Amino acid sequence: MTGAPPHRTDRLFERGTWSEVRRVADILRAETVGGALLLGAAVVALVWANSPWASAYTDLTNLRVGPPALHLDLTLGQWAADGLLAIFFFVAGLELKREFVAGDLREPRRALLPVAAAVGGMVLPAVIYVAINSASGGPLSGWAVPTATDIAFALAVLGIISTHLPAALRTFLLTLAVVDDLLAIIIIAVFYTSALHLLPLAAAVVPLGLFALLVQRRVRSWWLLVPLAVVTWALVHASGVHATVAGVLLAFTVPVLRRTPGPGPGLAEHFEHRLRPLSAGFAVPLFAFFAAGVSLTGSGGLGAVLRDPVTIGIVTGLVVGKCLGVLGATWLVQRTTRATLSAGVSWWDVLGLSLLAGIGFTVSLLISELAFGPGSTHNEHAKLGILAGTVIAAALAALVLRTRNRHYRRLREAEEADTDSDGVPDVYAQPDAPGPERGLSAG
Structure with missing residues (x-):
């Protein structure tokens, strides 16, 4: 007679399935390259905006192209924010849906930690920003600016640090950012929709429904899907809701599981694989190029920037609020569930990740423009606050994680030493460890 299985204590940051670890590794490689391009685009924009040719950069950003119909006569900067970032949010929506339908996070106990950390990492920066600006008479409309984490930028920093961060911690960082x-897109849709036009919003249901019908039938033909996606985007844009919301809505219609069991990716993973290079390598860097170009000496000079409660609130929110929010939420989950940290993981690692979460860029810049308006003094100061907060958070994260690098390297070398001829580390084949045989089919 077989005895009852031994009691298994829940662990935070435990290993996922081997298939999930490999998939996340592929995503992280793509995002790391995208982060390097993002960083390069931001540097080029900053240098150009502070050069003798700054007026040419401004003229390029404000150049209007597009038809007046459906309010599509936009500047290049607006096309980057409203159009290109819709691709970014489409990929993010696909990733989120896949994680909760077929990924390791389909298990509530696994989903609890990154979701709680994401919420904590958004609430506390907003509270800090509101407190600082309320006390100083600053505008409260920018409360959401320091709430977003830029995963591409964060992973680029990890690449520069050359850390051997364990796969479970990298997965946590990726999922938290997703x-x-x-x-963030919910905040944009709810709090930064100034005027709502119901007719185009209702009309958007038609192409969105047709898109959903086709993808549910596993249709992959771009010449059918892309026009429907573009029309949906245009109608959502005309409704007054930020157009990037259309990207998430379209992504949520895409099925994750295969209709018939078998090898190969599901449709959501297929689209994600095709579009992630476009998002990380083109859409996000180009948005950063148009959004990050801010004069370091304009808008009243550096003294005015440093005294502005908008700048102070954003920097403090990103560096202090994000760190304490993520770290505090993780501690609360550990206390309430009585879970323990996985072997080899310490609270120093969680601190390093919490600091990395303070690297806010892409979505923060987008929310800043929505909150203060393009070209406004507060928006210029907010951009500088985002850049300063990101640099400070990255430097502190590098300081913490760098001290743990030797420990990470030993863990990875031990894991690679236990790899069989099938390429799967032995630890993923242990009975009590989630292995490839325990995961759902990609279909």
């Missing part, structure tokens, strides 16, 4: 993006 949930963060979803919460």
Whole structure:
């Protein structure tokens, strides 16, 4: 007679399935390259905006192209923010849906930690920003600016640090950022929709429904899907809701599981694989190029920037609020569930990740423009606050994680030494560890 299985204590940051670890590794490689391009685009924009040819950069950003119909006569900067970032949010929506339908996060106990950390990492920065600006008479409309984490930028920093961060911690950071993006798009849709036009919004249901019908039938033909996606985007844009919301809505219609069991990716993973290079390598860097170009000496000079409660609130929110929010939420989950940290993981690692979460860029810049208006003094100061907060958070994260690098390297070398001829580390084949045989089919 077989005895009852031994009691298994829940662990935070435990290993996922081997298939999930490999998939996340592929995503992280793509995002790391995208982060390097993002960083390069931001540097080029900053240098150009502070050069003798700054007026040419401004003229390029404000150049209007597009038809007046449906309010599509936009500047290049607006096309980057409203159009290109819709691709970014489409990919983020696909990733989020896949994580909760077929990924390791389909298990509530696994989903609890990154979701709680994402919420904590958004609430506390907003509270800090509101407190600082309320006390100083600053505008409260920018409360959401320091709430977003830029995963591409964060992973680029990890690449520069050359850390051997364990796969479970990298997965946590990626998932936290994906949930963060979803919460950010909800904030944009709810709090930064100034005027709502119901007719185009209702009309958007038609192409969205046709898109959903086709993808549910597993249609992959771009010449059918892309026009429907573009029309949906245009109608959502005309409704007054920020157009990037259309990207998330379209992504949520795409099925994750295969209709018939078998090898190969589901449709959501297929689209994600095709579009992630476009998002990380083109859409996001180009948006950063148009959004990050801010004069370091304009808008009243550096003294005015440093005294502005908008700048102070954003920097403090990103560096202090994000760190304490993520770290505090993780501690609360550990206390309430009585879970323990996975072997080899310490609270120093969680601190390093919490600091990395303070690297806000893409979505923060987008929310800043929505909150203060393009070209406004507060928006210029907010951009500088985002850049300063990101640099400070990255430097502190590098300081913490760098001290743990030797420990990470030993863990990875031990894991690679236990790899069989099938390429799967032995630890993923242990009975009590989630292995490839325990995961759902990609279909």
